[in-house]
Ligand code: SF4
């Protein structure tokens with residue numbers, strides 16, 4: 001049977017991002033978005049941030065978590081538009097999957 | 113001859129008509145917050161690559177009250193995603209893996225155990 | 240005997256006499272052992288013979304009496320007046336997302352056509368004896384299969400479907416896109432795909448792998464919630480998505496047909 005669409009590809013990334021973000025997003029947001037800005041924990045100054053996020057393994061993990069989560073979110077937003085009664089087309093694809101794709105490709109440059 | 117039937121139309125706000133649908137839409141909406149937050153983190157990593165002043169600017173931004181509020185909402189949304197995802201994942205798995213019947217309850221519990229371990233690791237590294 | 244009543248509000252539609260749906264109110268004596276179906280029989284026999292609804296078994300096996308009761312898709316024969324109590328008002332509407340024929344009876348043709356398309360039967364069982372798929376299902380002589388309890392457990396829950404269509408009424412994706420094959424038909428497709436005696440997986444791909452097949456599902460999950468037989472069609476669809484993803488991957492690697 002010939003495949004007429006590539007939905008399994010997007011669904012696969014959606015699933016992977018769903019798993020990853022389910023496990024780590026709450027702790028990530030809690031630490032970086034709430035506790036550290038409120039002065040709890042060791043301040044994340046430039047030196048510490050560079051040592052932490054500059055580590056190749058950390059960079060790889062961050063790349064995986066951020067990219068996959070964005071693919072996950074893109075998929076949900078795209079299908080959510082359909083649920084809201086819009087008929088998402090090429091423009092919606094660019095602003096959802098397109099963003100995820102751009103970040104997936106460019107994030108490594110920021111991390112290196 | 114085709115019979116005459118009545119085809120009702122689905123209301124545009126169908127997801128407000130049933131609490132189950134509303135919870136589904138909230139589940140889908142978690143992705144908007146989590147996605148925007150991840151974009152914010154992406155900006156942070158990009159600022160980090162630009163040097164100390166740029167990074168400090170991003171860190172200061174995270175401390176703005178409205179930004180902390182956004183992170184708090186995102187935190188709630190992220191937990192909502194985790195809860196709903198773990199409720200579904202065990203059911204969506206194959207019924208038999210490696211010749212063994214999968215026990216969805218056990219898989220669900222294993223997910224939560226993994227979540228606790230992952231959260232401790234993330235917090236230990238970042239704090 | 241009862242001295243209390245319940246009010247049954249039935250959504251009426253009749254192409255000739257009532258072309259715009261509107262509710263009819265009926266006072267029915269309250270008996271705690273009466274089902275909604277019993278109340279409907281009372282209405283039809285004693286109050287208004289023109290009320291149309293479907294039923295047969297009165298014991299939740301035929302799947303004819305599905306309707307929307309106080310907003311929730313349910314079987315009328317296993318929902319009781321005591322669930323609401325004396326003096327209550329109970330609204331009955333036809334299953335949502337379907338074309339209405341009369342009152343509580345909806346048009347099932349579209350569903351039957353979809354069901355036929357997924358081949359809800361064991362395909363080519365004879366050939367399976369000679370050329371088994373996957374891991375060799377051991378056979379005992381001609382015309383018999385040995386199916387282990389484990390092999391049965393993979394699909395057993397999906398055999399419980401009674402085609403009551405409560406799940407279609409519960410599914411907003413079917414409401415938004417009537418071409419969506421929908422929960423019960425997809426769950427039955429999975430039931431046969433997952434059966435080690437069946438050889439029809441390749442045929443069913445033509446339906447499952449399309450956008451209107453499993454890929455229209457976003458796991459709202461209300462279908463599984465309302466299913467009176469605990470079939471969990473949403474789970475069946477996810478498993479077929481996983482199969483579809485493998486098939487898609489293989490096709491891109493040039494490995495699939
Ligand atoms: S899957 Fe459940 S709700 Fe759907 S038709 Fe079958 S028995 Fe009814």
Ligand code: FES
Nearest residue numbers: 297301302304316
């Ligand atoms: S009358 Fe048969 S299922 Fe209700």
